[in-house]
Amino acid sequence: MPVVDLSRCEGKGDCVRVCPEDVFRVRRIDDADYARLSLMHKLKQRVHGMQVAHTPNADACRGCGLCVAACPEKAITLSRVAHA
Numbered sequence: 504m505p506v507v508d509l510s511r512c513e514g515k516g517d518c519v520r521v522c523p524e525d526v527f528r529v530r531r532i533d534d535a536d537y538a539r540l541s542l543m544h545k546l547k548q549r550v551h552g553m554q555v556a557h558t559p560n561a562d563a564c565r566g567c568g569l570c571v572a573a574c575p576e577k578a579i580t581l582s583r584v585a586h587a
Contacts, residue, residue, distance in 0.1 A: 510544040511578035514554025518570040524563040
């Protein structure tokens with residue numbers, strides 16, 4: 504599963520362009536996520552238009568790593584998910 508570090512993401516959309524599984528979308532950061540950021544990261548978000556990557560289709564991820572390699576901010580990591 505892809506994990507986006509919202510304190511690093513600048514919403515450039517490289518992940519959207521390279522993902523073969525259509526996992527990512529770039530949209531406005533949620534108010535709750537924004538509230539958890541430090542002051543410095545809040546300012547950074549404002550400079551970058553309050554846009555971040557989200558993973559509405561995370562279940563489709565096959566772990567290819569293209570998003571990790573494409574992200575210029577190194578804001579994406581892949582995490583193993585235990586299946587029940």
